[in-house]
Amino acid sequence: MKKAFEEAYGKIQAPEPLKAETLTLMEAENKKRKPGFVWGCSAAAAVLCAAIFCLLFFQGRGAVYITSMEDGVHYDTVELEDGILYFQPERVTISVTPNAGSITSGEKTDETAAGGEEELPAEEVTAQSGGTLTLYQQDRMALPDIPEENWSYIDGRRVYVTVLMAETIRYQATFEKDGRVWEITGNGVTQKEFIDYLYQNIKK
């Protein structure tokens, strides 16, 4: 099979005019982007200053708070010593997870093993950043058994949100809705894109 693939794909090359045209478009896009990039850096610096101010302001009063409001979604971040990030009310709590496995639990037949039933996404969308947001329905899975402080609450519903800080940042969330367990994964997406998608799916 490997040899057949090498023969089939070895012949395919991107046409040189297409490469040249794309490079021209890339250079043009890059020039267009630069002023925005500079503004972006300035904005990032301003946010950093604000974060340092918040950090100094709240130091000595317990936790460290970084607050932001983006497009009507309110994030309050509390960073604790154990490396877990907590976001408070409406309250999205994101736990740093050590692996990218499923975050649901409960008895389940090994239906995702090779040759078994495939886990089909209910929806898959491409985020603006180029990453993928996927919604799965987990019929035979249950919500995980985790401490109360690790749960998020969105629209009055309990949600467990984790992030894998690997080479590709992977967000995962699981929640129960209409008697079913749902799992959302976000690969290569921004935190905001993931949380916005989570809000959309919980509230719809």
Next chain:
Amino acid sequence: MGLSSNGYTVIFEEVMEKYGDMVYRICLTITGNPEDARDSFQETFLRLVRNQNKIKNEEHLKAWLIRVATNCSRTTVSSPWNRRTRGIKEEDLRKEAHQPRENELLAELQKLPDKYAVVLYLFYYEEYSVREIGRILGKKENTIKTQLDRGRRLLKQKLEEGGERS
């Protein structure tokens, strides 16, 4: 050219030279025709320009390009315009000699659902492991194993059917 937050520099010419063919192969595998592959190819590299500061290293760049090329091609294929005109394009393709129809494996691979075609391509041609493909495409390892297994069986079946027809 741009500098990412961790000091990795994306040099457009080098990226194009090194990964242009790979991105084009993925786009062609999913879209099934050179016109759509061309659109997805350009969109992938334009997204790279917009996101160049997020690229951490060479390995991350390659994985990022594979993921974005896959997503862009899927978006192109599922666009309302594309769905409306698919019938016409397939007819055109039969007349055109652009697509390497003489390449039976590729022709049959393009008929498979793209999730199988991409996984087979990454496994057999790019020589990624199941775990690596899972990380790149954002799927669980078991899902990739299943897709690889089904993809292989479907491809074999289609190749056998093709052989019987001829």
